Amino acid sequence: MLRALALLLALGLLAPLPAAAASFDCSLSGLAADEQAICDNRDLNDADVRMVTTLKFLTGLFGMGMRGEMMDEQRLWLRQRMACEADLPCLRRAYQQRQQALEAIYEAIERPL
Numbered sequence: 001m002l003r004a005l006a007l008l009l010a011l012g013l014l015a016p017l018p019a020a021a022a023s024f025d026c027s028l029s030g031l032a033a034d035e036q037a038i039c040d041n042r043d044l045n046d047a048d049v050r051m052v053t054t055l056k057f058l059t060g061l062f063g064m065g066m067r068g069e070m071m072d073e074q075r076l077w078l079r080q081r082m083a084c085e086a087d088l089p090c091l092r093r094a095y096q097q098r099q100q101a102l103e104a105i106y107e108a109i110e111r112p113l
Contacts, residue, residue, distance in 0.1 A: 023052045033085040041088065047095035054102045061109065070105070 024031070026039035038044040055074060059067045077098050084090035 023048055032082060034082050034091060037086040037088060037091055044088070044091055044095065047092070047099070051095055051099050051102065054099065054106075058102060058105055073101070
């Protein structure tokens with residue numbers, strides 16, 4: 001099951017990235033410190049792509065209630081990410097924790113034997 005998610009994420013990472021992370025446009029002026037750090041660091045940009053791809057995949061699997069809950073959690077996480085400002089280790093930890101949380105949601109999905 002995790003392989004299917006990994007495949008979808010890998011396909012998302014193969015798409016060309018035009019000066020943008022998955023969740024915002026890096027070419028805009030006035031980016032917040034966390035956004036600029038993500039645009040300037042490929043590993044953080046890739047983490048952003050992976051996280052947003054996973055979130056979009058998961059929100060497509062659930063009804064309104066669970067989708068709303070996941071988006072509330074995403075908004076909370078974004079505030080936490082913003083608090084990192086340009087602190088790269090903090091941003092990396094934030095993405096790692098969010099990705100793990102999203103993958104836990106995927107793993108908890110009940111599946112037929």
